[in-house]
Amino acid sequence: MPEEKKLILVTNDDGYRSEGIKRLASALKKIGDVYVVAPDRERSAASHSLTLHRPLRVEEVGQRVYAVDGTPTDCVTIAIGSILPGRPDLVISGINKGSNLGEDTLYSGTVSAAMEGTILGIPSAAISLDARRDFDFKAAAAFAVKLGRRILKNTLPPETLLNVNIPNVKKIKGERVTKLGRRVFGEMIIEKTDPRGKKYYWLGGDMEKWEGGEDSDFHAVTGGFISITPLHLDLTNHSSIEEIKGWKF
Amino acid sequence: MPEEKKLILVTNDDGYRSEGIKRLASALKKIGDVYVVAPDRERSAASHSLTLHRPLRVEEVGQRVYAVDGTPTDCVTIAIGSILPGRPDLVISGINKGSNLGEDTLYSGTVSAAMEGTILGIPSAAISLDARRDFDFKAAAAFAVKLGRRILKNTLPPETLLNVNIPNVKKIKGERVTKLGRRVFGEMIIEKTDPRGKKYYWLGGDMEKWEGGEDSDFHAVTGGFISITPLHLDLTNHSSIEEIKGWKF
Numbered sequence: 001m002p003e004e005k006k007l008i009l010v011t012n013d014d015g016y017r018s019e020g021i022k023r024l025a026s027a028l029k030k031i032g033d034v035y036v037v038a039p040d041r042e043r044s045a046a047s048h049s050l051t052l053h054r055p056l057r058v059e060e061v062g063q064r065v066y067a068v069d070g071t072p073t074d075c076v077t078i079a080i081g082s083i084l085p086g087r088p089d090l091v092i093s094g095i096n097k098g099s100n101l102g103e104d105t106l107y108s109g110t111v112s113a114a115m116e117g118t119i120l121g122i123p124s125a126a127i128s129l130d131a132r133r134d135f136d137f138k139a140a141a142a143f144a145v146k147l148g149r150r151i152l153k154n155t156l157p158p159e160t161l162l163n164v165n166i167p168n169v170k171k172i173k174g175e176r177v178t179k180l181g182r183r184v185f186g187e188m189i190i191e192k193t194d195p196r197g198k199k200y201y202w203l204g205g206d207m208e209k210w211e212g213g214e215d216s217d218f219h220a221v222t223g224g225f226i227s228i229t230p231l232h233l234d235l236t237n238h239s240s241i242e243e244i245k246g247w248k249f
Numbered sequence: 250m251p252e253e254k255k256l257i258l259v260t261n262d263d264g265y266r267s268e269g270i271k272r273l274a275s276a277l278k279k280i281g282d283v284y285v286v287a288p289d290r291e292r293s294a295a296s297h298s299l300t301l302h303r304p305l306r307v308e309e310v311g312q313r314v315y316a317v318d319g320t321p322t323d324c325v326t327i328a329i330g331s332i333l334p335g336r337p338d339l340v341i342s343g344i345n346k347g348s349n350l351g352e353d354t355l356y357s358g359t360v361s362a363a364m365e366g367t368i369l370g371i372p373s374a375a376i377s378l379d380a381r382r383d384f385d386f387k388a389a390a391a392f393a394v395k396l397g398r399r400i401l402k403n404t405l406p407p408e409t410l411l412n413v414n415i416p417n418v419k420k421i422k423g424e425r426v427t428k429l430g431r432r433v434f435g436e437m438i439i440e441k442t443d444p445r446g447k448k449y450y451w452l453g454g455d456m457e458k459w460e461g462g463e464d465s466d467f468h469a470v471t472g473g474f475i476s477i478t479p480l481h482l483d484l485t486n487h488s489s490i491e492e493i494k495g496w497k498f
Binding site (some may be wrong): 046050051052055056057073074077081082105106107112115119144147150154156160162167171175178179183189192199200201202230232236237239240241244247248 | 306405452477483
């Protein structure tokens with residue numbers, strides 16, 4: 001019995017030419033009509049920004065593939081508002097070249113695209129591959145299909161997206177539902193001097209340590225498991241409202 | 250009795266030349282030694298991104314005023330890691346020209362600078378002025394001093410920052426500790442055609458409706474109250490972990 005055709009929006013922050021998005025879109029065709037609406041170039045630094053100060057252009061660069069001269073968040077907004085033939089059943093962002101763990105979720109363009117889908121009321125997920133080179137998208141793309149099928153069947157809890165990180169290993173051990181871990185910051189900045197004697201600075205010198213228990217995303221991925229973290233969008237720290245209410249100004 | 254001199258980092262996403270940051274820095278001198286480390290130009294679209302693919306330059310543009318060719322997050326990182334004479338006691342970001350309410354907190358460069366301070370373990374707050382024109386920074390700057398004093402005295406709950414929005418009115422009614430409200434999205438996209446017959450798109454056509462109860466940030470600010478929302482950094486939706494664990498792949 002054939003599965004009912006669903007409408008699926010695929011996006012990313014590496015741009016529509018990225019191998020990760022091509023593999024993702026191709027795999028997801030098994031479970032729906034796939035539209036790719038993605039940045040026209042790498043937008044990894046864009047995080048969760050909306051382009052409001054200039055108009056956006058959309059170019060149809062292939063069959064059901066559109067390039068937008070904006071951020072991942074722009075792409076989701078414009079895809080749902082103007083490009084797609086209807087409201088999508090699913091938004092999947094990725095497959096990102098590199099993991100998005102812990103506080104990365106606050107910076108990540110890949111995750112922010114899925115957040116935007118969630119804000120607009122569409123079940124959404126972000127998928128990232130935990131590697132710096134020798135990316136093997138095969139297992140990640142195969143898992144995206146399983147995940148997409150599962151989300152379409154079960155639906156997600158309200159205002160919740162899934163942040164998925166996949167280990168770049170031949171033999172994946174399984175899936176773990178996790179919490180976000182935390183980076184441990186060491187020396188963040190490397191100071192150098194240019195040939196003209198002027199200083200310059202590189203960020204991110206020593207950012208690769210993590211903390212978090214066995215239920216953390218980092219622990220799962222480094223152990224060879226797929227990490228699935230449910231995220232929500234409400235940054236309110238409800239538990240400290242009463243304390244702050246006691247402050248006198 | 251003079252107050253103990255504290256070390257205060259001031260930043261923003263509008264750039265070091267912005268009137269909002271000048272007013273803020275000037276006012277905060279009442280309670281500490283103020284260093285301004287801010288982007289060299291407007292970086293409102295930068296959100297929570299770190300510049301990792303190129304080195305950063307820092308220019309001393311005034312007494313204890315430094316311009317960085319990067320994002321607000323870069324500024325906080327480099328200020329704490331390299332520029333300041335010691336670890337700051339307080340990070341205040343702002344005063345932003347325009348409110349940062351509800352989901353804005355996920356996009357905002359102003360808020361992300363305060364998040365970065367929090368990630369690095371410094372008590373931090375973001376201050377935004379709810380106006381689109383005729384910005385009156387006086388009340389906001391005065392409140393920043395009260396707030397800074399209060400944070401230095403009480404300290405903040407762990408891993409918590411304060412997101413403050415100030416109404417742009419002559420007579421502020423007081424302060425409210427609030428939760429983040431939610432945007433209600435209407436028509437997001439305006440499609441137009443250029444003189445050469447090619448389409449282009451403006452985002453944000455109809456984004457100015459909000460929902461949320463009387464305890465929401467939006468409700469407070471539009472009612473003439475200063476809104477203070479405690480935020481945390483953990484996007485994990487802990488309450489849905491068990492549900493997702495029940496999924497079969």
